[in-house]
Amino acid sequence: SVKKAIQLFRDDHYENMIVTGIPILKWQPVSGYHNVAEATAAVIRKLGFRDTIYLAPIPASILRDRTYSTAVVTRELFEQHPQWKKSFNIYSVGVHSRRSRLMFEKAFGDDYHIGIYADNDQSFDAVHWWKSSKGFRNVSNEFMAYLFVRFFFHPDIHQYIKQIDFGKYVDSIEKFRAKSIAEFTDPSKTPLxxxxxxxxxxxxxxxxxxxxxxxxxxxxxxxxxxxxxxxxxxxxxxxxxxxxxxxxxxxxxxxxxxxxxxxxxxxxxxxxxxxxxxxxxxxxxxxxxxxxxxxxxxxxxxxxxxxxxxxxxxxxxxxxxxxxxxxxxxxxxxxxxxxxxxxxxxxxx
Structure with missing residues (x-):
């Protein structure tokens, strides 16, 4: 899917690439990346992509409504670049694509035009989704989740911004402290x-x-x-x-x-x-x-x-x-x- 996203970017002559992603919590010390956005950007680089990659990860403390929080972080990135056009497409994989677009529309408001490129989840047959347990579970669950977002999800964006700002601050302190911990774990550098x-x-x-x-x-x-x-x-x-x-x-x-x-x-x-x-x-x-x-x-x-x-x-x-x-x-x-x-x-x- 990463290769396909790169090809889509080139074929349709997009101007900017923004990579989003949730935090990496369990395997962060091993992976060396703090979030999926960093890891995905590294893969994109290794595949030969040389244009600027903008990252829009959410803080590790954000455990709920992560898609909407991702949209808020992405909106902040757009606000930092007022020269960007108020139009973009989301590349997404899986049945949640429509809900993701709806979340972004709620975060960005009517001033932005948002499209979606929904790629198929290869773990089940998207045409005959009801013939596998995973396909049935994913589609039926996503149907209910979409209805919830459409009719019952009315977020206070200012509250989310406050939570995100706090989370970013905490993440910055954790990254600072991680350097000391890395020194401690190195027998050649530890002060012990x-x-x-x-x-x-x-x-x-x-x-x-x-x-x-x-x-x-x-x-x-x-x-x-x-x-x-x-x-x-x-x-x-x-x-x-x-x-x-x-x-x-x-x-x-x-x-x-x-x-x-x-x-x-x-x-x-x-x-x-x-x-x-x-x-x-x-x-x-x-x-x-x-x-x-x-x-x-x-x-x-x-x-x-x-x-x-x-x-x-x-x-x-x-x-x-x-x-x-x-x-x-x-x-x-x-x-x-x-x-x-x-x-x-x-x-x-």
Whole structure:
């Protein structure tokens, strides 16, 4: 069906290809793809398709009304490209094609003209569908589902957009954390001692992603201070300088944190673009690592930045005693609980 869709795209001279797909949950660590859209796009590339492929996957948290949610995500993609024509065709396989088109029409409204190319499901005879159990089940179930969508399904698109936006945010945090987990599982990169890695390994533990702890912070640059050796849990003192200050709110309480720049990495093509933000809060010694946690933030391009504590991570010292880690300066001790980011790894640290 993928080959047929590519051929249809070329024969009818379509301008844009949008690939949709539900999340891959069970086999994601093995497949390397987060959703069917990514996997399908990879197959299309391997078949020699060189035009731009636009992806419209739904978040992993969307478990109901996935076809309609897919339509909403696709509509958002069209809104991001106002130069696109308000006309498109859906390539779909199986008896649900008419219902899929109806779902898209409900999501897009009357301003769009939507067609459908319905390919046959080869697992049963579409002409004599009643002669097989799968054909009878699929067609009869789909008939009832179509009637439901036609007459009883009246979605509030704004509510779906809200759910999708939240799901996209959660997915972005999960992808961020997956990098740390991948590092943990690699014996050549893990911060764990080899004995612990092979005898008592478990993945890092996190708070559930919470947008409440993604806050907009005012940024005040201040690089007038002297370079200093930042204290660590060892005799090592890496060279840092204060780069500026962040002002933000947690709930109804004003907060301030100082951000630092590692002087030795200022010219590094990757790390030179980042600032170091160590902090402590009231969760330390309870649900999070006692010595505090870290954030890496991009150097702000303006006087504000979004500070996402859901990306807070533990220093390597949380996993093994052999590491040397910067200690959190006193001015970065918060008198609130940051219930976001990475939790304590084990009780002995």
């Amino acid at each position: 001692d080899s004995l612990h890695f092979y005898t008592a390994y478990h993945d890092p533990v996190y708070f559930s992603a919470n947008p409440t702890f993604r806050v907009k912070a005012g940024f005040e640059i201040d690089t007038t201070g002297e370079i200093f050796g930042m204290a660590t849990n060892t005799n090592r003192k890496p060279n840092y300088r204060i780069y500026g200050h962040l002002h933000f709110m947690i709930g109804d309480t004003a907060q301030q944190l100082t951000v630092y720049q590692n002087v030795d990495f200022m010219n590094d093509p990757e790390y030179g673009k980042l600032l170091f933000l160590p902090f402590r809060d009231k969760t330390n010694e309870h649900s999070t690592y006692g010595a505090g946690r870290y954030l890496d933030i991009s150097i702000p391009a303006s006087d504000s930045i979004y500070l996402d504590f859901n990306k807070a991570y533990n220093p390597y010292c949380a996993y093994a005693d052999r590491w040397s880690c910067p200690l959190v300066p006193f001015e970065n001790h918060l008198e609130v609980s940051i219930l976001a980011g990475e939790k304590k790894y084990r009780d002995s640290h």
